[in-house]
Amino acid sequence: MYSILLFFISIFAGLLGSLLGLGGGIIVVPVLTLFLGIDIRYAIAASLISIVATSSGAAASFLKDHLTNLRLAVLLEVGTVCGAIVGFLLAKSVNSSFLFILFGGFLFFSAVMMLRKKEDHRAEFDHPWSQKLKLAGQYTEKNGELILYKVAQVPVGLGAMFIAGILSALLGIGSGIFKVMAMDGAMKLPMKVSSATSNFMIGVTATASAGAYFLRGDIRPEIACPVSVGIIVGSYFGARLMPKMPAAIIRKIFVVVLTIVAVQMLMKGMK
Template sequence: MYELLLLATAVGAGFLGSLLGLGGGIIVVPVLTLVFHVDIRYAIAASLISIVATSSGAAASYLKDSLTNLRLAVFLEIGTVSGAIVGFLIASYIKAQFLYLLFGFLLLFSALMMLRKREEHMSHHNHPWAEKMKLDGSYPDGKGGWIDYKVENVPLGLFAMFGAGVLSALLGIGSGIFKVLAMDGAMKLPIKVSSATSNFMIGVTASASAGAYLLKGDVRPEIAAPVAVGIIIGSFIGAKVMVRMPASRIRQIFVLVLSIVSIQMIMKGLK
């Protein structure tokens, strides 16, 4: 019965996460800790396992559609994987109270970012690093043509990826929102390329963190298995339903849910 409830919860988390492109981890960790009273470290480990599974399927689709900048993703993974290793090493020394507070404030930040309207602001000039490593590229416009783009502020993007990797290991999330913000805002990539490249990177970052938690013994199969399966199912359903459902309404409801959960997480951390 417990496993079935976990599965149903994970399906809902995967569904909502897929609709908004955040992944299920940012939803399932608070639910596991607040509703099921799972230790936050076990919840984080289970979330990381599910992120690896869901990211792999979506990444293959984006690669096929030529939206992922593979060369840039591999370069930026230097920052994210390094950050994930650092995050895992310091996680043992951080109190659970701080993790609750950090997660709560991260949820509030995510809610604010969802309200922000994204605008395309592509660059027409490469950073010297991007020029040297040929990090620029092009993506299909959906009408049979291709749109060229350049890459700016590569060092800043690499530093932001390090921070995203630390957060991924500490909180059990793909930290996709930070990756997209870094590529979209700092590096001036098109939003489609940012989202697709972020999705590819999320799985690699989560793999590094999940492997470390597995060696540490924090991966509990009775929690991780139903959560992973549920999020995969929910993500698949969400991707199908997203086309028919008005995104603005989903966004408003989800911002409300995120705000309520974030306040609960912060209150639990303060206690």
């Protein structure tokens, strides 16, 4: 009965996360901890397992469409994996109260970012690192238009990915919003490329973090299995529903939900 409850809750989390491109982890961790009383470390570990599964499916689709910049993803993963290792080491000495407060703060940050209008910020000049590593790329729009783009401020992007890796390991999230922000805002990549490359990286980062949690014994199969399967099912239906639903209304409703959950997480952490 308990596993069935986890399964249906995770379907709901995966559905909402998929509709807004946030992933189910940012929803399922607060639900498991606030409403089911599951230890936040076990909820984080289960969330990381689900992120690996959901990211793999979406990443394959983006690779097929040539939106993912693999060269850039491999370089930036150096920063995220190093950050994930640091985050895991920090998690050993961080108490649960701090994790609740940190997660609440991240939810507030996510809510604010979702209210921003997403526009492309194209780089005018290619960074020297980008020139040497040949990071600039291209993709074709649905209408046949060829889009060429350059990559700016590569060191800043690496630093941002290090922070994203720490957040991923500490909170059990893909930290996709943070990654997309860095690639879109600092590195001046097209939004489609930022989102696709971030999705590819999320799975790798989560794998590194999940492996560390597995070695520490924080992955509980009775929690991780129904959560992972539920989020995969929910993400599938979310992807099918997304084109049929008004995005603006969903975004506004979800910002309210994120804010309410953030307040609850902060209050629990402060207790």
